[in-house]
Amino acid sequence: VGEPVGFREFVQVHSRGLLRTAWLLTGDWAGAEDLVQTALAKTWPRWSAITRQDAPEVYVRRVLVTTFLGWRRRRSSREVLVGSVPERAVGQEVFTGSDLRESLRAAMRSLPPRQRAVIVLRYFNDLTESQTAAVLGCSIGAVKSHAARAMARLRQAPGLNELLSEGIGA
Amino acid sequence: MNPIEERLTALLHSVTPQPPRAVSVDEIGSRVRKGRTMVDVFSMRTRGVRWYAPALTATVAAVILIAGGLGVAVLRSSGSGTPGGPPASPSSTATSPVPTSPSPLASAPASPGVHSSPAQQPVGSCQTRHLAASSVGTGGGGQAPTLIIVLTNRGGSACTLIGYPGISIRGHTASGSASAPLSVTVRDGSVFARTDPGPHQLVLRPGGAASFALETHSAYDVQYLITMFLITVPGDAGTVALPVTMGAAAPPGQPIPVGVTALVAGNTGPSQ
Numbered sequence: 001v002g003e004p005v006g007f008r009e010f011v012q013v014h015s016r017g018l019l020r021t022a023w024l025l026t027g028d029w030a031g032a033e034d035l036v037q038t039a040l041a042k043t044w045p046r047w048s049a050i051t052r053q054d055a056p057e058v059y060v061r062r063v064l065v066t067t068f069l070g071w072r073r074r075r076s077s078r079e080v081l082v083g084s085v086p087e088r089a090v091g092q093e094v095f096t097g098s099d100l101r102e103s104l105r106a107a108m109r110s111l112p113p114r115q116r117a118v119i120v121l122r123y124f125n126d127l128t129e130s131q132t133a134a135v136l137g138c139s140i141g142a143v144k145s146h147a148a149r150a151m152a153r154l155r156q157a158p159g160l161n162e163l164l165s166e167g168i169g170a
Numbered sequence: 171m172n173p174i175e176e177r178l179t180a181l182l183h184s185v186t187p188q189p190p191r192a193v194s195v196d197e198i199g200s201r202v203r204k205g206r207t208m209v210d211v212f213s214m215r216t217r218g219v220r221w222y223a224p225a226l227t228a229t230v231a232a233v234i235l236i237a238g239g240l241g242v243a244v245l246r247s248s249g250s251g252t253p254g255g256p257p258a259s260p261s262s263t264a265t266s267p268v269p270t271s272p273s274p275l276a277s278a279p280a281s282p283g284v285h286s287s288p289a290q291q292p293v294g295s296c297q298t299r300h301l302a303a304s305s306v307g308t309g310g311g312g313q314a315p316t317l318i319i320v321l322t323n324r325g326g327s328a329c330t331l332i333g334y335p336g337i338s339i340r341g342h343t344a345s346g347s348a349s350a351p352l353s354v355t356v357r358d359g360s361v362f363a364r365t366d367p368g369p370h371q372l373v374l375r376p377g378g379a380a381s382f383a384l385e386t387h388s389a390y391d392v393q394y395l396i397t398m399f400l401i402t403v404p405g406d407a408g409t410v411a412l413p414v415t416m417g418a419a420a421p422p423g424q425p426i427p428v429g430v431t432a433l434v435a436g437n438t439g440p441s442q
Binding site: 003023044101 | 175177178179181182183185186187189190192193194195197198202299351408
């Protein structure tokens with residue numbers, strides 16, 4: 001299976017943005033790299049068709065997010081067996097003190113996967129509600145309700161609540 | 171977007187770290203060649219918590235230091251949906267030589283908490299998560315709105331800054347209201363209202379500040395309203411978000427031109 005024409009150039013241009021998106025979804029670089037590589041590997045066999053019909057970055061991002069949600073579905077059944085996840089504790093060893101980045105990571109991880117995906121697509125990838133709905137294959141109403149619930153939760157999150165409160169003037 | 175959504179957007183853009191390394195096309199290729207089953211096995215494997223962020227942060231910082239030292243400006247394409255895309259080098263960006271070691275002549279005016287580095291001081295580059303940004307309008311020239319942007323070290327230890335800040339922007343057209351990333355071309359050097367001091371190595375003690383002047387152009391009419399600057403500094407991959415309201419104009423179909431001076435010590439920007 002040869003490398004598709006234009007694939008390498010696309011990865012060079014977009015990998016940083018895709019990795020950052022994936023970091024917000026997974027919360028760590030190992031997971032982010034795995035997610036981006038998996039999503040790109042899925043697009044590889046269809047690359048020439050993808051570049052013909054649509055903006056490839058839109059398509060790849062859709063694959064990225066749906067792959068993430070697929071992982072979460074499969075993993076959620078396993079997590080019952082695994083029990084409590086040691087991720088939090090490990091994170092705290094690495095990031096000491098009130099690190100805003102760690103607060104964001106922890107707050108994002110506290111969100112259910114679909115809410116997390118909506119936050120990332122709407123506010124990091126700057127998609128509209130209807131574009132977000134198209135990526136997730138749900139209604140605009142569902143996007144709105146996921147976003148509202150996620151926002152309410154983020155505004156309660158330790159380390160973020162002050163930044164996201166009404167009172168701060170820009 | 172409401173103000174809370176704007177703030178969350180700024181938070182996500184400024185706090186999400188830059189990746190430690192690029193995606194390897196060769197690794198993807200080998201996954202594909204191992205077949206579809208293998209891809210599925212990869213996708214299902216437990217992605218345990220492997221934190222190699224700290225070890226790689228230094229590498230990223232070094233890369234960014236080089237990029238920053240070359241005066242590479244961040245070019246954001248509007249509407250492409252890839253915020254945080256890789257920096258491009260706009261043709262009109264002037265590069266200034268940045269000394270790899272501070273020149274003894276490169277002394278900056280003394281101000282509380284800041285001094286020019288007396289040679290090899292073992293102080294790390296300032297990390298954006300420890301920097302707070304604020305701004306003061308100067309009015310600038312009639313067609314060159316100018317801000318003095320102040321970066322204050324909120325960390326617990328001294329750190330160094332050198333050279334020109336990187337700038338990306340968010341905003342909207344004068345008639346619009348929804349902010350999004352806007353394309354920008356950053357030119358390093360003097361601006362209408364202030365003279366570029368050239369790159370100096372600055373040491374910011376805790377509480378110390380450095381500043382630079384930033385101008386846009388508004389030739390007769392304001393086409394864009396900038397609502398957010400995302401500021402990078404050489405030596406760190408993150409950005410500092412600064413909410414603003416600033417007019418700008420650009421030639422048709424071109425990125426918005428922005429001029430920045432090098433950083434100087436203190437909170438009043440370079441002299442005229």
